Amino acid sequence: MNATSEPMTGSQRAIWAVVVLVIVALVIVRSMIGTGMGRVYVEQEDMAFVQLAASVDDASESVSEPKWVRTNSEQGKTYLDRNPDANVIGWMEYTQVDPKAYFVQEAASANASTASTTTAAAGPGPIMLSWPRTIGLWVAAFFTLAIFSFLYRDNPFYKFAESVVVGVSAGYWMVIGFWDVIVPNLIQRLNPWFSQQFFTPGMELPATMADYWPNLYYLIPLILGLMLIMRLVPKCGWFSLWPLAFIVGTMAGLRMVGYIEGDFLSQIKASIIPLYEEGSVTTTPFRTVWSTIWASLANILIVIGVLATLVYFFFSIEHKGVVGGTARVGIWYLMITFGAAFGFTVMGRIALLAARIEFLFDDWLWLIDPNEQRTIVESAVGLLM
Amino acid sequence: MIKLLTNLDRRWIFLAMALCVAVPILVIGLTGKTIPETPTPLAEAFFNEIDTAGESKGRRGHVLLAFDYDPASAGELSPMAISLVHQCAQRGLRMYFMSLWPVGPQMIDESISKVIDRHYPELVYGEDYVNLGFKAGNEQVIKVMGIDLTTEFRTDTKGTPLQQIPMMKGMTSLEDFDLIAEISAGYPGTKEWVLYSATQYNIPMVSGMTGVQAPLMYPYYPGQLKGLLGAIKGAAEYESIVNVWVREQKFAEALVAGGMDEAKAQEVAAKLMDKPAQVSTWTESAEAADLDPKTKAELITIATAPIPGEFLEGQRRMGPQLFAHLLMVLLIILGNVVFFAQRRQGGRS
Numbered sequence: 142m143n144a145t146s147e148p149m150t151g152s153q154r155a156i157w158a159v160v161v162l163v164i165v166a167l168v169i170v171r172s173m174i175g176t177g178m179g180r181v182y183v184e185q186e187d188m189a190f191v192q193l194a195a196s197v198d199d200a201s202e203s204v205s206e207p208k209w210v211r212t213n214s215e216q217g218k219t220y221l222d223r224n225p226d227a228n229v230i231g232w233m234e235y236t237q238v239d240p241k242a243y244f245v246q247e248a249a250s251a252n253a254s255t256a257s258t259t260t261a262a263a264g265p266g267p268i269m270l271s272w273p274r275t276i277g278l279w280v281a282a283f284f285t286l287a288i289f290s291f292l293y294r295d296n297p298f299y300k301f302a303e304s305v306v307v308g309v310s311a312g313y314w315m316v317i318g319f320w321d322v323i324v325p326n327l328i329q330r331l332n333p334w335f336s337q338q339f340f341t342p343g344m345e346l347p348a349t350m351a352d353y354w355p356n357l358y359y360l361i362p363l364i365l366g367l368m369l370i371m372r373l374v375p376k377c378g379w380f381s382l383w384p385l386a387f388i389v390g391t392m393a394g395l396r397m398v399g400y401i402e403g404d405f406l407s408q409i410k411a412s413i414i415p416l417y418e419e420g421s422v423t424t425t426p427f428r429t430v431w432s433t434i435w436a437s438l439a440n441i442l443i444v445i446g447v448l449a450t451l452v453y454f455f456f457s458i459e460h461k462g463v464v465g466g467t468a469r470v471g472i473w474y475l476m477i478t479f480g481a482a483f484g485f486t487v488m489g490r491i492a493l494l495a496a497r498i499e500f501l502f503d504d505w506l507w508l509i510d511p512n513e514q515r516t517i518v519e520s521a522v523g524l525l526m
Numbered sequence: 527m528i529k530l531l532t533n534l535d536r537r538w539i540f541l542a543m544a545l546c547v548a549v550p551i552l553v554i555g556l557t558g559k560t561i562p563e564t565p566t567p568l569a570e571a572f573f574n575e576i577d578t579a580g581e582s583k584g585r586r587g588h589v590l591l592a593f594d595y596d597p598a599s600a601g602e603l604s605p606m607a608i609s610l611v612h613q614c615a616q617r618g619l620r621m622y623f624m625s626l627w628p629v630g631p632q633m634i635d636e637s638i639s640k641v642i643d644r645h646y647p648e649l650v651y652g653e654d655y656v657n658l659g660f661k662a663g664n665e666q667v668i669k670v671m672g673i674d675l676t677t678e679f680r681t682d683t684k685g686t687p688l689q690q691i692p693m694m695k696g697m698t699s700l701e702d703f704d705l706i707a708e709i710s711a712g713y714p715g716t717k718e719w720v721l722y723s724a725t726q727y728n729i730p731m732v733s734g735m736t737g738v739q740a741p742l743m744y745p746y747y748p749g750q751l752k753g754l755l756g757a758i759k760g761a762a763e764y765e766s767i768v769n770v771w772v773r774e775q776k777f778a779e780a781l782v783a784g785g786m787d788e789a790k791a792q793e794v795a796a797k798l799m800d801k802p803a804q805v806s807t808w809t810e811s812a813e814a815a816d817l818d819p820k821t822k823a824e825l826i827t828i829a830t831a832p833i834p835g836e837f838l839e840g841q842r843r844m845g846p847q848l849f850a851h852l853l854m855v856l857l858i859i860l861g862n863v864v865f866f867a868q869r870r871q872g873g874r875s
Contacts, residue, residue: 153535157537160541223771275850280844283849292537292540293537313628314628317628317660317662318662321628321660321661321662322662322663325680326662343685343686344681344685370867395665395725396665397728399665399718399721399722399725401720402721402725402726403720403721403722403724403725403726403750404721407725407749407750408745410749411745411749440636452777481741482741482742484737484739485737485738485740485741485756486737486738487737487850487851487854488737488757488758488759488847488851489599489736489737489738489739489757489758491547491600491758491846491847491850491851492601492737492757492758492843492847493598493599493601493602494543494544494547494601494850495551495601495843495846495847496600496601496602496604496843497601498544498547498551498846499549499551499555499842499843502548502551502552502555503555506556508552509551509552509555509556510555510835511554511555511558511835511838511842512834512835512836513834513835513838
C-alpha cells in the first residue's frame with residue numbers, strides 16, 4: 142500500500158480532485174437552499190441591577206444588608222420609582238438558543254407586520270444572529286476538515302490546524318496554571334490582600350491575623366517553585382534538582398501506598414475466588430444449572446489466566462515442559478487481552494469520528510436535526526420533500 | 527484481484543470508513559431510528575448503584591460526579607455523562623460536580639445545560655446541584671479531599687464560598703458522599719479515584735470510561751468499581767436503561783397525580799412500560815376506569831412523546847459502529863486472504 146508521503150499518480154490526483162470538488166459543490170449548493178446553514182443564534186437579555194440601601198424592609202421593620210436586585214423585579218421597580226438616583230449597574234447577556242426559536246420569532250414578527258399589530262417577544266429578549274459564534278462554528282468546521290485532510294496527504298491546511306492546536310493548548314495550559322494553581326494555591330494563601338486587590342476581588346479576607354499566620358508555610362513551595370525555574374539559568378541549573386527530588390520522592394511515596402493497597406493487595410484478594418459458584422439466575426432448574434456452570438467457568442478461567450500469565454512473566458526458569466505449556470496458555474490470555482484492547486480502541490476512535498461527522502452534518506450543514514434544534518423544513522428531510 | 531488488493535491505495539479504505547460512518551449518521555438522523563440495545567450486567571450494575579445511592583443511610587443520595595474528560599473524548603463520554611446526570615436528576619439525588627481536568631468544567635456546564643436547564647428547571651443550584659469546578663493537582667487532590675474537602679475547594683465555580691451553599695452543609699470529606707460517579711478519559715481518572723478514594727475510604731464508586739481504558743479497568747469490577755461503562759457501547763446500554771426507567775417514572779408520577787396509590791402506580795407503570803404502544807388501549811380498560819381524562823391523556827402523551835435527541839446520542843452512534851466494524855472485519859479477512867495468497871505464490875516460485 143502507498144504511504145501518504147509517496148507521490149501520487151495522475152489518475153489518483155484526478156479522482157481525489159473530483160471527490161474534493163464534489164464535496165465543495167455540495168456545501169455551496171446546501172448553503173443556498175432553505176434559510177442556509179451553519180448559523181448560531183443568541184437571545185439578548187438586559188441584566189440590570191439596582192442596589193437596595195440598608196433598612197428598606199418596612200414591613201418587618203428589620204435592618205437588612207444592602208443588596209442587588211434585578212431592576213425588572215417587583216422589588217426593583219418599586220425601589221427605582223421611589224429612588225430614581227439609586228445605584229444601577231447593568232450589562233447584556235447572550236444565551237445561545239436553538240435556531241427554531243429565531244424562526245418562530247421571525248414568523249411572529251412577519252405575522253405582526255401583516256396584521257399591523259405589535260407582538261411582544263416570547264423570551265426575555267430579542268433573538269439575533271451571533272456573528273462571533275457563527276464564525277466560531279465555521280472555524281471549527283474548517284479545522285475539522287483541515288485535520289481530516291491529512292488522510293488525503295500531508296498539506297498546509299493540516300500543518301496550520303496542527304500548529305494552532307499545539308499553540309492554543311500551550312497558551313491555555315499556561316493561563317490555567319496561573320489562575321487555577323498559582324493564584325488560589327499560592328498568592329491567595331500567602332498574601333490574601335494582594336490577591337483580592339489584583340486577582341480575585343470576590344474572595345473573603347482572613348478575619349484575624351491569627352487565621353493568616355499558618356499560611357506562611359506556603360513560602361516553602363514558593364521557594365521550591367523558584368528553584369525549579371532556575372533550570373532556565375544555565376549556571377544555576379543545579380538548584381532545580383532539589384525540588385525535582387522532592388517531587389519524585391513525594392510521588393513515589395504517594396503512589397506506593399495507593400498501588401500496594403488498591404492494585405496489589407486488592408487484586409490478589411479479588412483473584413482468590415471459589416472455583417464453584419452458585420448461579421444468580423434461578424427462574425427454572427435448567428437456567429439455574431446453566432447459570433452455575435457459567436459462573437463457575439468464569440471463576441476457573443480467571444484463576445487459570447492469572448496463574449498462566451504470571452508463569453509467562455517468570456523468566457528464572459526456562460519455558461520448557463509444563464512451565465512452557467503454562468506460559469503458552471499465558472500468551473493466549475495476553476493475546477486475547479490485547480485483542481479486546483484493540484477492539485475497544487477501534488470502537489472509541491469510530492465514536493470520535495462519528496461525533497465529528499455529526500457535528501459537520503448537524504451544527505454546520507444542517508442536514509440532520511437529531512436534537513430538534515431547527516424546524517423539519519430546515520433539515521434534509523424537508524429539503525428532499 | 528490479489529494484485530489490485532495488494533496495491534490498493536489506503537485512501538480508498540479511509541473513504542470506505544468515512545462512508546460507513548457518515549451514511550448511517552445521515553440515515554439515523556433523518557429517520558430517528560436507532561439500533562436497540564440489550565443492557566449487559568455491567569451497565570445494569572452502574573444504573574442500580576446510582577438508583578440506590580443514599581438508601582443505606584436513609585437519606586437523599588449525595589453523589590460526587592467527577593467529569594475528568596475534555597472535548598477530545600466527548601464524542602465517546604458525553605452520552606454517558608448526560609445519561610448519568612439524567613438519572614441523578616430524575617432520582618432527585620444531590621449532585622456535586624467537579625473535575626481534575628482543566629477543560630472538565632466546560633463538560634460539566636454542557637451536561638447541566640442539556641439535562642438540568644432543559645428538562646429539570648425546577649432543580650435549584652446550591653440545593654440540588656453544585657459545580658465545584660476544576661482543581662489542579664491530579665491524585666493529590668483526591669488524597670486531600672479524603673481528609674478535608676474545604677482545603678481543596680473553598681468556593682464553587684461562581685466564586686461563592688462553600689459555607690454559603692446550602693447543600694455543602696455537613697460535607698467535610700469524601701466519606702460524606704454516598705457514591706462517586708466518575709467519567710474518565712485518562713490520567714487523572716478512574717484509576718486514581720479507585721486507588722485513592724474507593725479503596726482507601728471504601729466509598730462505593732462507578733465509572734464510565736473511554737474504550738482505550740476499559741480493558742485495564744475491568745479487574746476492578748465488581749470489587750472496587752460497582753459499575754462500569756466501557757466506551758460508546760456502555761454509554762448506549764446505560765442510556766437505554768435510563769430512558770426506559772425515566773419513562774416508567776413519568777408514568778408512575780402521572781398515575782399518582784391522578785389519584786392512584788404509589789405502590790399500585792409503580793406496578794401499573796412497569797406494566798405500561800412493557801407495551802407502551804398499547805397505553806391508549808389500556809386507558810379504555812376497566813383498570814383505568816377510575817382515572818380522570820386528563821391523566822389518561824397525559825399517559826398517552828408520555829407513551830407517544832419522542833425521547834429528546836440529547837438522550838439518544840449514544841444509541842445513535844451505535845449505527846456507525848456497526849457498519850464500521852463490519853468493514854473492519856471485512857478488511858481483516860481480505861488482508862488475511864491476500865497474505866496467504868502471497869505466501870502460496872511465494873512458495874510456488
